Amino acid sequence: GPVPQRDFTAGGVVVARQAEAFEAAPTLAVLSTRDDTVVNWLRAGTALQRLLLVATTHRLRAGFLTQPLELPAFRDEVRELIGPPNMPQVVLRLGYGPVPPRSRRRPVAEVLESATSAPHQP
Numbered sequence: 001g002p003v004p005q006r007d008f009t010a011g012g013v014v015v016a017r018q019a020e021a022f023e024a025a026p027t028l029a030v031l032s033t034r035d036d037t038v039v040n041w042l043r044a045g046t047a048l049q050r051l052l053l054v055a056t057t058h059r060l061r062a063g064f065l066t067q068p069l070e071l072p073a074f075r076d077e078v079r080e081l082i083g084p085p086n087m088p089q090v091v092l093r094l095g096y097g098p099v100p101p102r103s104r105r106r107p108v109a110e111v112l113e114s115a116t117s118a119p120h121q122p
Contacts, residue, residue: 026095032086044089063093
């Protein structure tokens with residue numbers, strides 16, 4: 001159904017937009033690891049990067065639903081749903097939706113310095 005959208009392109013000011021229609025049955029995905037160590041978090045981050053890049057090439061949109069995983073009871077419930085010993089790291093909503101506006105970019109000259117230019121002075 002319709003989902004409220006926000007436009008973050010108006011000079012850093014959040015502007016309300018009309019609701020956009022999304023598909024009725026998006027896919028929910030859980031990215032998990034075997035354990036819950038720092039190395040597993042890094043691997044999950046690398047896998048998430050790959051997942052988002054591939055999803056983008058297929059014109060899919062992703063929404064993060066990960067905050068509830070910070071609650072131990074909820075994380076345990078998700079873990080039971082996906083089957084132990086998997087440890088849920090990220091929950092995503094994947095589906096087709098409207099094309100978001102392009103984010104504003106600074107000119108390259110403001111971001112990069114050449115090797116011969118003087119260091120930037122504040």
